[in-house]
Amino acid sequence: MNDVAIQSGLSALAVVLERPEHLVLSRLNLTAPGDDDVVVAMEWSGISTGTERLLWSGRMPPFPGLGYPLVPGYESVGRIIEVGSRSGHRVGERVFVPGAKCFGDVRGLFGGAAAKVVVPGARVTRLNDGMEEQGVLLALAATAYHAVAAAGALPPDLIIGHGVLGRLIARVAVALSDRPPVVWEKNPNRSAGAQGYAVTDPDADSRRDYRSICDVSGDSGLLDLLISRLAPGGEIVLAGFYSEPLSFNFPPAFMREARLRVAAEWRPDDMTEVQALLAKKALSLDGLITHRQEATDAPAAYRTAFGDPDCLKMILDWRAHS
Helix, strand or coil, X not given: CCCCECCCCCEEEEEEEEECCEEEEEEEECCCCCCCEEEEEEEEEEECCCHHHHHHHCCCCCCXXXXXXXXXXXXXXXXXXXXXCCCCXXXXXXXXXXXXXXXXXXXXXXXXXXXXXXXXXXXXXXXXCCCCXXXXXXXXXXXXXXXXXXXXXXXXXXXXXXXXXXXXXXXXXXXXXXCCCEEECCCHHHXXXXXXXXXXXXXXXXXXXXXXXXECCCCCCCHHHHHHCEEXXXXXXXXXXXXXXXXXXXXXXXXXXXXXXXXCCCCHHHHHHHHHHHHCCCCCCCCCCCEEEEHHHHHHHHHHHHHCCCCCCEEEECCCCC
């Protein structure tokens, strides 16, 4: 395979959130790439209903790099079309891109929703052979793995929420443990799709001896309820993203000697472990992408992703525009 030298003067169609609740498609000039960079022609990008919804609504708490206008997107898959001499990659590789900062004055937070990006080669991850659009789910899968497999963590036996991240945490827990978790979900339309674990309405669950509860709801008002369901010495893992301050009543937590753990974003080792689980069929990403739109329909796609409760994961198709 002949590698192609990096060029200058690149531009790309990109999703731009100009201000809260106002999204457009714009052609942006890309930062000139260097010897450590690759240029990726995007094939698919995912829309996050957690952090990106907060960016869209303007409710994102103070965060490094936050400001408008910005290019969102941290779940992207594409082909490398140009390489720098020190990038460590080759033209033609399909890679996962966790975002890019290559749009000049337009902020890249997170910068993956574009037809092309310039990104350091060290930032992208080669995909397993045969992986296509499901590759956009790798960041969430690695986040799920990070929440479950952290040093000293207890396997979750209760998970709050059966959206994409909740399902992935449950699937990772099943892959790594012989104790299938219970998942709470109040929306009956989201109760289907369990793979090796049970989904129930919280009102139908009277247990108060859960050792480890993993919350992905993003609901800052749930802590007292979750603490009341813990076994003594139990742990609550905060794996969602919370726009409001969290608080709880101290006496019930004191009586249970409860522990709180915040699960941060994934690390490169988490991505490696997830790809290994996928390669040996211990983990599946099937059934999680429910909606697809052409990239040129991005405004409608974002509205659907944030407004349709039946939409687990929306992806944009960039293949005709890169």
